Amino acid sequence: MATYNRSEYILESIQSIQAQTYQDWECLIIDDGGTDNTAEVLAPTLNEDPRFQYLFRTSKYQKGLPGSRNYGLDLAKGDYIIFFDDDDIAHPQNLELCVHELSTKDITFCRYIRVGFTGDFVYNYDYSKEYTSFYIDSSDINKILKNELQFNSCAVMWTKECYENHRYTEHLKYAEEWEVYARIITLVKRGISINKILYYGRKHNVSVTGDFGNRNLSSLASYTDAIELVIANLKNKKMLSAEIIRYFIQVSLQYKEYNLFERIINTLALPKLEELKWRIFYLHLPLRLYFYGIWKKVKK
Structure with missing residues (x-):
């Protein structure tokens, strides 16, 4: 989880990680040099739960989301990699269902459904484990690039091997995920897409996506x-x-x-x-x- 001046929302985000039904995880929170009270907000959780690590991006990595995520990738120890944003909510079964798919099938990533919300989040989850699915491979690259088959931010769990030879392009301030996903999917084995909502993205203008929607020049x-x-x-x-x-x-x-x-x-x-x-x-x-x-x- 990369973060930057998001003390208003980050606690709710990490609480959704603590609420996961699958408990064997590490969460690396990489601060991109924020100046608010994020550290103070996180302190009680960091003291109580050693699965969280709070680190500041080092000068080896460029300022921005890609650099912060690359730092996290270089530190990650798990078999699977997933990126969460610092203002969103993960469904309690997010990790459980993705790990189940990846550990029982010959696949390299698990895609799921991400929906947006505004205002206060309504905690009313569907806990069903019944869902349809379909496979994705390099033959789907055109659909992915044209957003006919969307690969939304924070809506994919990857095997660590997917990122063995790939990192985010650090000068990109938008579409950095889209670009690295295109590289990965053209090289790895097939993945699976499960038709279940496992992630909730908070919609507001103070975000990278909001900047693009508002035609921010960068x-x-x-x-x-x-x-x-x-x-x-x-x-x-x-x-x-x-x-x-x-x-x-x-x-x-x-x-x-x-x-x-x-x-x-x-x-x-x-x-x-x-x-x-x-x-x-x-x-x-x-x-x-x-x-x-x-x-x-x-x-x-």
């Missing part, structure tokens, strides 16, 4: 950087399809101020004729989208 720039890294990774692994190129070029229309289209073309390093094809596609794309919008309205 978050928007970070997203374009992440797209460039994802494309380079897929290209190196020979997993870059025309479908996903088309998708990201369409996305680049919204990020002209960041020169995203040219960065995509440069990263692709295509033969001249193929590059010309995509340039023509990009040139005509606004008109195509305009007529597509009209067609959708007529169809309704």
